Amino acid sequence: TNFVADNAPLLHNLNPEQLAAVTLPTGHALILAGAGSGKTRVLTTRIAWLLQTGRVTPGGILAVTFTNKAAKEMVVRLGTMLPVNVRGMWIGTFHGLCNRLLRAHYKLANLPSTFQILDTQDQLSAIKRLMKQFNIDDQQYPAKQTQWFIGNCKEEGLRPDAVEGHDPQTRKKVEIYALYEEQCQREGVVDFGELMLRSYELLRDHDSVREHYQRRFRHILIDEFQDTNKLQYAWIKMLSGYGAKDLAAGTSIPGGSVLAVGDDDQSIYAFRGARVGNMADFVREFGVTQQIKLEQNYRSFSNILDSANQLISHNSNRLGKDLRTDQGPGEPVRVVESPRDLDEAQWIVDEVKQLVRDGMARQEIAVLYRSNAQSRVIETALFNAAIPYRVYGGLRFFERAEIKHALAYLRLLENPNDDTSFLRVVNFPPRGIGARSLEILQDTARSSGCSLHDAVSAIPGKAGANFGAFVAKLDVLREQSQGLSLREIIDLVLDHSGLLAHFKADREGEDRVENLEELVNAAESFVSQQGFGRDAVALPVDELGVPLTQSPASQGLDPNTPATEGFIDQDSGETLSPLAAFLTHAALEAGDNQAKAGQDAVQLMTVHSAKGLEFDAVFVGGMEEGLFPHENSLSDRQGLEEERRLMYVAITRARQRLYLSFSQSRLLHGQTRYNPRSRFFEELPESALKWITSKTSGYGSSSFTPKSIAAGAGGYSAGGRFNKEDAPFASPPVPPQKEAPSHGLRVGMKVFHTKFGEGKVNLLEGKGDDARAQINFPRHGVKWLALSVAKLTPVP
Ligand code: ATP
Ligand code: MG
Numbered sequence: 001t002n003f004v005a006d007n008a009p010l011l012h013n014l015n016p017e018q019l020a021a022v023t024l025p026t027g028h029a030l031i032l033a034g035a036g037s038g039k040t041r042v043l044t045t046r047i048a049w050l051l052q053t054g055r056v057t058p059g060g061i062l063a064v065t066f067t068n069k070a071a072k073e074m075v076v077r078l079g080t081m082l083p084v085n086v087r088g089m090w091i092g093t094f095h096g097l098c099n100r101l102l103r104a105h106y107k108l109a110n111l112p113s114t115f116q117i118l119d120t121q122d123q124l125s126a127i128k129r130l131m132k133q134f135n136i137d138d139q140q141y142p143a144k145q146t147q148w149f150i151g152n153c154k155e156e157g158l159r160p161d162a163v164e165g166h167d168p169q170t171r172k173k174v175e176i177y178a179l180y181e182e183q184c185q186r187e188g189v190v191d192f193g194e195l196m197l198r199s200y201e202l203l204r205d206h207d208s209v210r211e212h213y214q215r216r217f218r219h220i221l222i223d224e225f226q227d228t229n230k231l232q233y234a235w236i237k238m239l240s241g242y243g244a245k246d247l248a249a250g251t252s253i254p255g256g257s258v259l260a261v262g263d264d265d266q267s268i269y270a271f272r273g274a275r276v277g278n279m280a281d282f283v284r285e286f287g288v289t290q291q292i293k294l295e296q297n298y299r300s301f302s303n304i305l306d307s308a309n310q311l312i313s314h315n316s317n318r319l320g321k322d323l324r325t326d327q328g329p330g331e332p333v334r335v336v337e338s339p340r341d342l343d344e345a346q347w348i349v350d351e352v353k354q355l356v357r358d359g360m361a362r363q364e365i366a367v368l369y370r371s372n373a374q375s376r377v378i379e380t381a382l383f384n385a386a387i388p389y390r391v392y393g394g395l396r397f398f399e400r401a402e403i404k405h406a407l408a409y410l411r412l413l414e415n416p417n418d419d420t421s422f423l424r425v426v427n428f429p430p431r432g433i434g435a436r437s438l439e440i441l442q443d444t445a446r447s448s449g450c451s452l453h454d455a456v457s458a459i460p461g462k463a464g465a466n467f468g469a470f471v472a473k474l475d476v477l478r479e480q481s482q483g484l485s486l487r488e489i490i491d492l493v494l495d496h497s498g499l500l501a502h503f504k505a506d507r508e509g510e511d512r513v514e515n516l517e518e519l520v521n522a523a524e525s526f527v528s529q530q531g532f533g534r535d536a537v538a539l540p541v542d543e544l545g546v547p548l549t550q551s552p553a554s555q556g557l558d559p560n561t562p563a564t565e566g567f568i569d570q571d572s573g574e575t576l577s578p579l580a581a582f583l584t585h586a587a588l589e590a591g592d593n594q595a596k597a598g599q600d601a602v603q604l605m606t607v608h609s610a611k612g613l614e615f616d617a618v619f620v621g622g623m624e625e626g627l628f629p630h631e632n633s634l635s636d637r638q639g640l641e642e643e644r645r646l647m648y649v650a651i652t653r654a655r656q657r658l659y660l661s662f663s664q665s666r667l668l669h670g671q672t673r674y675n676p677r678s679r680f681f682e683e684l685p686e687s688a689l690k691w692i693t694s695k696t697s698g699y700g701s702s703s704f705t706p707k708s709i710a711a712g713a714g715g716y717s718a719g720g721r722f723n724k725e726d727a728p729f730a731s732p733p734v735p736p737q738k739e740a741p742s743h744g745l746r747v748g749m750k751v752f753h754t755k756f757g758e759g760k761v762n763l764l765e766g767k768g769d770d771a772r773a774q775i776n777f778p779r780h781g782v783k784w785l786a787l788s789v790a791k792l793t794p795v796p
Contacts, residue, residue: 010048010081014038015465021292022046024259026055029290030225030283031261034323035308035652036299039261040065040612043221044074046259047089048081052740052768058088060218060256062081062239066227069392070095070612074223090217095234096714098199099584102190105209107235109202112188114414114580116421117587123147123191126420130183133442142174149173150180154193155229155273157200172313181681187419196231203238214241216523217256224612225282229273233281242286258286264319265312268608268646270638283685297323299614301330303688304658308651310685315641328695332690333658337677341374341622341666345381348619351659352387352602355617364616366603368650370628373668374621392605402503402512407520409493413478414580416471417451426452426470429502434469437463473497486523494520526582553665596758606651620647623662631781647680673784674772745773745787750795756783760796 012021013712019029021024021042033039047063050056064070071092078086086192090097099117104380117125127150128143160178166173180313184190190198202212209304220240221226227235241255246467260282267276275281283286292383306324312318333426338344343721375391382389405428408421416422427433441465445455452485453474456467477496503512602616602791628647631720662677681695746749749761759777785792 028286033294037294062090062217098195159760225268226261227274321683337693388601390601416453617657
């Protein structure tokens with residue numbers, strides 16, 4: 001047809017199914033397709049096509065992606081396709097978009113305009129603090145479990161009064177949930193789950209708000225739909241005007257079109273409440289008639305793709321899709337076994353060096369792992385080799401202690417009632433405030449139902465004077481920060497809080513000082529990205545370059561507001577100061593700022609956070625039973641299938657090269673573990689693999705002596721395809737050994753461990769210093785413990 005020709009530059013690189021998906025007529029649609037088939041590309045191109053053909057204005061688009069990184073990439077891709085004001089569009093993560101909604105309607109959402117976001121760590125400490133206050137036993141109700149419980153309730157859309165407590169345990173948790181909510185409300189903070197639930201309730205309870213957005217968002221597009229949870233699905237329904245017919249007074253809202261894009265084989269968040277079932281529900285409830293499958297993979301060579309296909313074929317209950325590629329087989333998937341995690345890391349680093357020498361960009365190389373804790377060894381090896389790297393997840397820039405201290409001061413400038421921040425810095429740098437005084441302050445605040453800040457004036461004596469000085473300091477800072485730029489405010493706070501001086505005086509504090517200085521840079525680049533400068537005020541413009549008129553900063557909504565007028569939100573800079581916007585950014589986008597911008601760096605991340613991304617070369621480390629698949633998943637079939645999907649995600653990130661590695665021993669959480677290699681190796685096509693170390697070494701039967709390895713006597717059997725060029729280590733073979741157990745333990749015996757509690761001995765191996773036992777701890781899973789180190793007492 002004509003428009004296809006007219007839009008050739010946008011559409012000419014699409015296959016017929018992709019073209020059909022991009023140019024779908026108005027209406028709800030589902031694209032179900034495997035990894036690397038162009039789902040995200042279709043979604044992005046569709047937005048561009050809708051805009052370019054005048055079917056929608058930027059204000060009429062709402063697109064949800066899974067990570068900040070993915071959202072950024074989408075915005076960048078769109079920018080290259082057509083000149084468009086990307087800020088007028090709502091593109092982001094669920095949390096980001098909910099934050100935007102709540103900022104725009106904070107009053108209706110019953111929040112202070114300066115509400116702050118609690119990240120997961122803050123949330124945990126808030127729960128701990130509360131439990132201490134109310135004398136709730138931390139042993140009986142571990143704070144982590146309570147945090148999990150609260151998160152689950154929120155994801156189910158349940159407030160405390162709606163949760164049914166059938167047993168005393170649950171009833172207690174509901175009680176804590178209710179107290180926690182009160183505390184958050186009083187302090188003006190929201191956690192991640194709350195962002196979602198609060199904005200859902202905002203839409204549900206305020207017809208004018210809901211109807212406004214239903215009119216506004218003509219096209220709602222959701223990537224990674226398989227990982228949406230119940231509440232997110234309900235939120236989408238609400239925004240799209242699904243069920244609007246049922247609304248009062250016969251006002252039928254013309255709802256927007258929903259395009260959902262996903263892959264059931266990549267559903268990896270069931271543990272956090274994601275429901276693959278949302279796909280079937282979507283088709284049924286929205287009456288989806290347009291379903292498109294994409295079966296051509298454009299990402300990977302066939303050795304990689306075959307590995308992924310064969311692995312995932314071991315799962316049951318799949319929706320069933322085929323995935324093929326026209327690219328040749330490419331390089332085989334390389335598999336390597338190492339004696340120790342340190343050797344594994346070194347091998348990865350050596351391979352990375354080789355790839356870089358061969359011309360690959362560092363940022364095209366990813367090292368993936370199942371658990372965050374695995375990153376440290378690899379980080380150290382990269383660091384020692386002076387290879388720049390960037391870690392996503394884990395201890396990220398905004399999560400580092402000194403940054404959190406600085407942010408706490410800044411947050412208190414915005415909101416003095418933020419008790420979490422208050423507690424973090426009231427005695428940091430130390431100003432002679434003792435734990436006892438703090439308890440008194442907390443008691444006072446609780447009994448008079450006010451914030452810690454407000455309770456200060458009621459504290460007598462020296463403690464009162466100390467608290468008073470702290471509060472006065474904050475008040476002065478707040479006063480002084482009026483009219484300053486964000487950069488100046490941060491400089492002021494770093495100086496006058498004493499933080500900078502404190503870390504400068506610390507001989508080990510150099511890093512921390514650097515990080516604090518980096519915070520100023522982070523603020524600077526944030527300001528320039530957002531157009532928050534004092535002279536440069538960038539007005540949002542529509543796709544023709546015409547500035548969009550801004551409605552007044554009121555909460556009153558005119559449901560007839562045209563979609564192009566946009567709402568008062570952080571883009572306008574009117575409802576949110578640069579400082580407040582920056583603090584939000586820090587809480588939401590932790591991690592994005594940590595590496596020096598523009599530096600070519602190797603990418604380190606968990607498999608979970610690699611979803612949707614692609615790299616020329618991918619390393620997956622720690623392919624061992626108990627690690628990947630994770631030990632918590634081994635007890636049930638569903639858990640194992642989720643691990644397999646996770647492995648499928650890991651494999652399909654690679655374009656050209658894939659490396660899988662495992663180690664005979666590994667130091668993790670302070671223990672040396674000896675785990676057999678992952679069962680997933682048995683599920684990969686042998687023809688696509690190349691075993692750099694022999695597949696049939698003495699290892700795998702879990703009978704080898706770690707000491708001989710440490711002493712340099714370990715290594716690989718010379719069987720199989722071992723050859724000298726490929727050999728990562730020059731070490732002779734390990735003779736498999738079985739030795740008599742020792743330390744007075746027997747298989748089947750019950751034992752007690754100070755950290756893991758009671759458990760039962762499954763297996764015993766080695767003797768003397770090498771003796772180790774595999775013990776099943778009902779609360780912590782199966783663990784290998786070195787008996788010379790572990791303190792175990794037999795339980796009669
Ligand atoms: P995932 O399931 O991992 O999220 P996806 O289905 O979203 O994958 P994309 O990331 O959109 O896949 O695309 C994978 C790669 O294939 C990208 O590099 C994309 O640019 C490329 N690609 C997609 N379609 C085509 C095409 N028709 N021609 C050439 N390259 C394409
Ligand atoms: Mg994708």
